[in-house]
Amino acid sequence: GDSVTQMEGPVTLSEEACLTINCTYTATGYPSLFWYVQYPGEGLQLLLKATKADDKGSNKGFEATYRKETTSFHLEKGSVQVSDSAVYFCALQGAQKLVFGQGTRLTINP
């Protein structure tokens, strides 16, 4: 069945550091791919998405590119802020339902 594997956390960085959170997937066909973010005490929010190969999703300085060849959708940001501290979930849409990775907790220190 469909599955998503995310970089293990937790990840701790200093402010203004570069961020990459790896995400790879296994799926039949070409599913839509998503990154969701969960800030402390809040619900899941869509961060960005890509619906076909080579699409790049971007939002709030974060980017991720749908790579069919490597079945990956890595999340990147050039300069992180303390306010980016949250749990990040990679997900694919398979047969309507979302299949999530295990989540990566990111902490940014000032």
Next chain:
Amino acid sequence: GAGVSQSPSNKVTEKGKDVELRCDPISGHTALYWYRQSLGQGLEFLIYFQGNSAPDKSGLPSDRFSAERTGGSVSTLTIQRTQQEDSAVYLCASSGPGQQGETQYFGPGTRLLVL
């Protein structure tokens, strides 16, 4: 506009009792989903509604779990004879009509604690 709302936000119950969790989707969204977020299992799909019918119930963990949706809007997830392992955050999401890749928007969740 209003997002997905869920009630109650927190629920503490005793083992063996029944609980009902409610979800109000975004107005006009035809698809509704229930997920569960727990420490050991991460985010798991429970059930999906298209209109009032549930074409995919594959994620319901046992026959103690059931859900219904009426009027193509509000949904209720019912857990009978709750067990401690049912403790989790129950998330509801909705999406608009149409094709694969339609974005799911999540509610704030109901945190259930079974003592």
